[in-house]
Amino acid sequence: MKIVVMKFGGTSVEDSAAIGRTAAIVASRTAMGKSPVVVVSAMAKVTDQLLRAATAASQGDRAGALAISSRLRCRHRDTAADLVKDAAESVALARLIDEKFAALEEILRGLSAIRELTPRIADLIVSHGERLSSRVVTAAFRERGIDAVHVDAREFIITDSEFQKAAPIHDLIEKRTPEKLAPHLRSNLVPVIGGFIASNEAGLTTTLGRGGSDYTGALVGGALDAETIEIWTDVDGIMTADPRVCPDALRVKEISFEEAAELAYFGAKVLHPATILPAVKKNIPVQVLNSRNAACEGTRIVSLAPHCKSPFKSIAVKKKLSIIDIVASRMLMSHGYMSQMFAIFDKHKCPVDMVSTSEVSVSLTVDSNSSLPKIAADLSKLADVKYEGRKALVCMVGEDIRGQSGIAAQVFNAIRHINVRMISQGASEINMSFMIEEDDADEAVRSLHAAFFQNPDPAVFDVEARKLAASL
Numbered sequence: 001m002k003i004v005v006m007k008f009g010g011t012s013v014e015d016s017a018a019i020g021r022t023a024a025i026v027a028s029r030t031a032m033g034k035s036p037v038v039v040v041s042a043m044a045k046v047t048d049q050l051l052r053a054a055t056a057a058s059q060g061d062r063a064g065a066l067a068i069s070s071r072l073r074c075r076h077r078d079t080a081a082d083l084v085k086d087a088a089e090s091v092a093l094a095r096l097i098d099e100k101f102a103a104l105e106e107i108l109r110g111l112s113a114i115r116e117l118t119p120r121i122a123d124l125i126v127s128h129g130e131r132l133s134s135r136v137v138t139a140a141f142r143e144r145g146i147d148a149v150h151v152d153a154r155e156f157i158i159t160d161s162e163f164q165k166a167a168p169i170h171d172l173i174e175k176r177t178p179e180k181l182a183p184h185l186r187s188n189l190v191p192v193i194g195g196f197i198a199s200n201e202a203g204l205t206t207t208l209g210r211g212g213s214d215y216t217g218a219l220v221g222g223a224l225d226a227e228t229i230e231i232w233t234d235v236d237g238i239m240t241a242d243p244r245v246c247p248d249a250l251r252v253k254e255i256s257f258e259e260a261a262e263l264a265y266f267g268a269k270v271l272h273p274a275t276i277l278p279a280v281k282k283n284i285p286v287q288v289l290n291s292r293n294a295a296c297e298g299t300r301i302v303s304l305a306p307h308c309k310s311p312f313k314s315i316a317v318k319k320k321l322s323i324i325d326i327v328a329s330r331m332l333m334s335h336g337y338m339s340q341m342f343a344i345f346d347k348h349k350c351p352v353d354m355v356s357t358s359e360v361s362v363s364l365t366v367d368s369n370s371s372l373p374k375i376a377a378d379l380s381k382l383a384d385v386k387y388e389g390r391k392a393l394v395c396m397v398g399e400d401i402r403g404q405s406g407i408a409a410q411v412f413n414a415i416r417h418i419n420v421r422m423i424s425q426g427a428s429e430i431n432m433s434f435m436i437e438e439d440d441a442d443e444a445v446r447s448l449h450a451a452f453f454q455n456p457d458p459a460v461f462d463v464e465a466r467k468l469a470a471s472l
């Protein structure tokens, strides 16, 4: 059996047109003789709106919370009515939606009386997004001739009790997922599951953290030893650079998990690689695809990258950073000094991006944030401190720079007209990052792209699109 786990994000189920496209994509996989297992997010923005309703209720704004819920009810009812025409099915689905909203509204009313929003209640409230979308999608699939069956993820995605960011209990998931899903697959049914939601061992609803549906997809794919996991989003995949900055950016056809992980940190919004770790561990390839452009083959994320003739796969940029320079000639990096310094960042809960040290000074970069003056005040008890905002970090990622000489020279030659403030080549040896002024960032990306992606390896990059553009 060729099992393919297909995860559809919020924009792929945002309205009846999107759900119609999603159904056609799933049908194309069954036509290829594959056995799909479908994982869906809540309809786009629903999770945010449910959280807003929860917050409003917990502040005593009962009417506000119920107004959000009633708008959501209309949206789900209207989408369902658009998609499901069969009289009996449509009545059953409308009733199901009403039941779920009745339950949700009861929780919201209770919350507005108690006025305390615990993580456990927040999870119960947001879980309605996926519980609803998965029902609507199942009915829409059936209407379109797909033998879909709804399965509640909370029966087999079992987690600890860390509500809002629960950790999966792998042994239980590995055991229960095939128990629940294999019988359906053997009967040629297509299971449809809400992503993101789970339950603890006591049966209470938990969630895997924001964006957690990808995680569900990988957990299910791992537990079923799927052939592939497809993550359907609304972009063509990972690109060599941001196409808005660099119009001749190319789609990366294949990238390693480690490379994707480095890029994700820079907000390459495609997916968070930590969430696909269960798939990578089992060597199951993850394909990122665009549900609005299903013909595009997307980006394949694999455990081991193929050898690539181009040293880099992609250039990412992170803006709105600040650089902090700490000069302490007095302490001369005496022992314990670094830990005192980092303790200050820790106290202010401020993550540090990049660190570079010399005998007497340390430079660090952090997201520009409002606690910087306080951090600087604390640091100035240890040393002289200066900080400056409006910086950008440019990061070039590629496994093939490992052990190659002369790459740094080529990088800095390409941007010799730009002032570089800080340089780091990560311990991972697959990224080269440097810090520049934010205003120089776009120009730097274009220069680097021109230098490194002039003749890209056609096995790894989609050069056809560029040829097509040139011939027009």
Ligand code: ASP
Residues within 6 Å of the ligand: 009, 010, 041, 042, 047, 048, 129, 195, 196, 209, 210, 211, 212, 213, 214
């Ligand atoms: N609906 C959840 C969220 O918006 C999970 C997901 O879509 O992945 O975070």
Ligand code: MG
Residues within 6 Å of the ligand: 009, 010, 211, 213, 214
């Ligand atoms: Mg997502």
